[in-house]
Every structure is written in structure tokens, then in C-alpha cells.
């Protein structure tokens with residue numbers, strides 16, 4: 001350690017963790033210095049989450065030591081880690097929607113400051129100290145994604161964390177929210193707290209991290225200095241080889257409609273009916289008589305060979321749109337036509353058989369059977385289709401062989417096809433789903449965050465596969481929180497806000513910042529290209 005560098009907040013030495021058939025962590029050494037933001041980068045399955053679960057007491061290492069503030073520790077569960085000042089904010093937020101911020105924060109930590117005035121004072125103090133801007137009495141269900149994340153951070157700080165682990169914290173945020181989060185992280189740092197974060201977004205890593213550790217195939221391959229490293233170099237360090245360069249934009253859009261949606265309307269049922277005396281619904285729209293409209297007069301057409309991208313902050317109707325298109329719910333009004341056939345009331349299976357592929361937004365709830373082996377997951381949603389089925393029965397041999405093919409072609413890192421989906425790393429679970437859905441050559445792909453949690457190499461590969469299928473006439477509805485993905489893949493872009501499609505943009509000229517600002521409701525109609533299109537393209541890259 002050089003004389004001027006701060007002391008270690010956390011030291012991991014010789015950490016090894018084995019699972020059946022896999023060494024997830026192999027002799028890992030990391031020093032995280034006090035008052036720094038330390039990024040962990042690496043391919044899908046490299047071992048990042050496993051290492052953080054070990055540091056947070058969720059898993060026990062087979063070998064190695066953990067030192068916190070100079071003292072060696074041994075964690076049996078997260079409570080032990082919290083007691084030593086280690087806190088973790090998971091990618092899937094763990095808040096109770098129907099409780100207030102204060103109730104969520106004190107839940108399970110009542111012994112610290114009670115549940116009344118003292119707790120409220122502490123919450124306000126923490127919120128002020130780190131610029132978190134959290135309101136103790138707000139109901140969590142009324143908060144947006146970024147606010148919820150701040151509540152999660154506050155929850156961890158309230159429990160006395162001095163080192164915070166954030167697992168892909170920016171995956172769900174728009175650019176402006178990412179900037180605000182990074183401001184919060186700087187505040188934490190300036191107060192002497194330490195942040196460790198996992199991210200696949202290499203530009204952001206270089207922007208915010210003080211130190212970067214790269215993990216490849218379970219072991220540390222080196223540190224990168226964010227001041228002198230480029231995203232390309234960082235990616236190459238992760239992958240161990242050069243990445244393919246992105247292909248140039250080409251249009252394959254035809255004038256043959258594949259999916260047409262007209263006047264789609266979905267009202268929230270059974271929840272907070274608008275009082276008679278109030279002429280407005282929960283969104284503030286005039287004249288509403290029912291619960292708020294989750295989808296309000298949504299119209300669009302996707303043609304063969306076209307990717308329609310829908311941008312929007314999560315919770316603005318995207319989930320409801322997908323559910324209606326897949327047949328999980330019936331709309332209150334509107335017509336859905338797939339390749340000339342009215343499917344408005346068709347059951348899910350008919351839509352699937354009619355050629356809809358589906359990459360769900362929540363892969364754990366809708367994409368996989370976590371406790372089932374990979375080959376059974378390959379059959380999921382495609383039970384009646386080839387090669388899974390023959391003569392009305394599941395053809396186990398063919399399904400297994402095809403699972404092996406998907407694992408190979410989509411580079412799903414796994415010791416075999418008989419392990420459970422739960423044992424795959426997040427990114428590898430995603431690759432399996434994408435492989436399964438693309439294997440049936442859909443006419444329409446409904447893709448929600450198709451590359452969420454996948455590394456830059458796998459992301460480029462999935463984009464290529466979607467582009468190639470588009471060339472052959474695939475129509476895609478793309479919903480994504482990744483604005484580079486939306487801009488890079490879409491032929492047409494629309495912005496969804498409070499259940500309506502409020503704006504459209506040309507993906508060739510729009511910048512992520514402009515798109516992000518329209519997503520917060522700041523701009524409607526056609527988003528004009530800036531006067532200097534070259535500048536816009538540079539910004540979008």
C-alpha cells in the first residue's frame with residue numbers, strides 16, 4: 001500500500017467457493033479502501049455475485065479470510081455482516097409496497113431507534129446528510145424506481161452500514177437518475193463511507209469508480225485505473241479477447257404490418273376508486289370515473305422487419321402492455337391484430353402458437369422454473385412445438401439435444417443441462433431465455449429488457465441475433481431501461497408516460513439524455529433532432 005492511500009475498509013484474501021461442477025471463486029484477493037467507490041466487473045458467471053454474497057454473509061467461503069476495518073471476521077448470516085457495518089442493496093428491491101418509507105426502514109430494526117419520533121429524526125438526519133431526499137411518510141407504492149432505491153440505501157445506512165454493496169444499481173435508472181445516484185455515492189464517500197458496486201455498464205464504471213477489480217472465470221485478473229482505462233480496454237480485460245465491433249445501422253423495415261394495436265385501454269381494478277367528487281383520476285387526468293388508467297388509448301403498428309422501441313421509466317404501463325399483448329390480461333377496450341388475425345381475446349397458448357416469442361421483464365417470475373433443470377426450462381412455453389414435442393408427447397431426447405445446442409450457441413456458462421436454472425448466474429439465465437425464444441423463429445418478439453444483467457460481450461451477441469432475425473422479417477416490440485439499447489436497436493421509438501404513448505423520436509438522431517428527459521414527462525410530441533446531428537450521434541454512442 002502506498003503511503004497516501006486510505007486504509008482498507010474490507011480485505012478479501014484467498015477466497016475460494018465451489019459449487020458442484022463449478023469453482024465460482026478461486027483464490028480471490030481484493031482490497032477495498034475506505035472512502036472509495038470500488039467497482040467489480042466481469043463476464044456473466046465470472047463470480048461477482050458469489051463473492052458479494054460471501055461478504056454479506058449469505059454464503060460461506062470454502063477457503064479464505066475476510067477482514068473488516070483491520071479485524072478478521074466470520075459471517076454466518078447477513079445479520080453478522082450488518083453488525084460489522086456491511087450492507088447490501090439488492091437488484092430486486094425488497095420493500096413492502098403498502099407501507100410507508102418510515103415503516104419500511106424500521107421494519108426488523110425496531111430495537112435501534114424504536115418506531116416513532118426517534119426513528120423519524122434519524123431517517124431525516126441520514127437523508128439530509130447524504131442528499132437522499134427521502135420523505136418518511138410517503139407510501140412506497142407511490143414511489144418511482146429511483147426513490148425506492150434511495151429508500152433501500154437509507155435502510156442500509158439506518159442499520160449502521162459503513163460499507164455498502166450495490167448490485168447493478170443503475171440497471172433500472174434513466175440517465176438523470178443515474179447522475180443523481182452518483183451524486184449520492186459521492187456524498188457517501190465524502191463522509192468516509194465505502195461503496196462496492198457490480199456493474200456491466202462500463203462507461204458508468206469508469207465515470208464513478210475510484211478503483212476497479214476485474215474478475216474472470218472466478219479469479220481476479222487485475223485492477224484497472226479508471227483515469228487511464230477506456231471502456232474497450234476494460235471489456236477486453238474482462239473477456240480476455242477483443243470484442244466484436246458493432247455493426248452499422250441498416251433498415252429492414254417493410255410495409256407489412258405484423259402487430260397492430262388500436263385504442264388499447266386498461267383500467268386498474270379494485271384499487272383506490274376515484275371519489276365521485278373528484279373529476280380526476282390518480283394520474284390527474286380529467287373526467288375519470290374509475291380507477292386510474294394503466295393503459296390509455298395506446299395505438300401503434302409494428303411491421304415485419306421493424307423494431308419498435310418503447311422508452312419509459314418503469315411503472316408507466318409497460319408491464320400492463322406486455323400482459324395484454326401476451327394474453328395474461330384482457331383489455332377494457334381496444335383491438336390487437338397479429339399478422340392479420342384478431343387476437344384480442346385469444347388465450348396465451350394461441351398467441352404463442354401464432355408466433356409470439358416472449359422475453360419477460362422478470363425472468364424469475366415469468367421466464368424460468370428456477371428449481372427445474374435447464375432442459376425442462378428449454379421446453380417451458382413451447383411444450384407443443386418442435387423439437388420439444390412429437391406425437392403429442394414431450395420428446396425428451398430431442399429437447400435435451402436442443403438444450404445442449406442453445407447452451408453452446410448462446411454461450412450459457414454451465415456445468416451441464418441437468419443443473420437447476422437457479423444455479424446459473426443472472427446473465428446466463430437471461431441467455432438461456434433469449435436462446436429458447438429465438439429458437440422458435442417467432443414472427444413477433446416481445447422483448448422486455450432482453451440484455452438486462454448480461455455482460456457487454458453477450459449483449460453484442462444478443463443484439464446481433466435480434467438484428468439478423470429482423471433481416472428475415474422478425475417484428476420486435478422492445479421495452480428496455482437501457483437507452484443505448486433502445487437507440488441502437490430500434491427503427492422507431494415511442495415514449496410511454498402514465499399509460500400513454502406521449503412522444504416519438506428518430507433513433508438515428510436522439511440522444512440518451514433527450515430520451516431520458518422525455519421519459520420523465522418533460523417533453524411530448526415529436527422529439528426534434530438537435531441542430532447538429534453529428535454531435536447527437538456522438539453523444540448517443
Ligand SMILES: Nc1ncnc2c1ncn2[C@@H]1O[C@H](COP(=O)(O)OP(=O)(O)OP(=O)(O)O)[C@@H](O)[C@H]1O
Pocket residue numbers: 019020022023024042043044045046047048049050051413414422423424425426427428453454455
Ligand atoms: N447456488 C449455486 N449453485 C450452483 N452454482 C452456482 C450457485 N451460485 C452461483 N453458481 C455458479 O457460480 C458461478 C458464478 O456465478 P455468479 O452468480 O457469482 O456470477 P456473476 O459474475 O455474478 O454473473 P452475472 O454477471 O451473470 O450475474 C456460475 O458458474 C454459477 O453458475
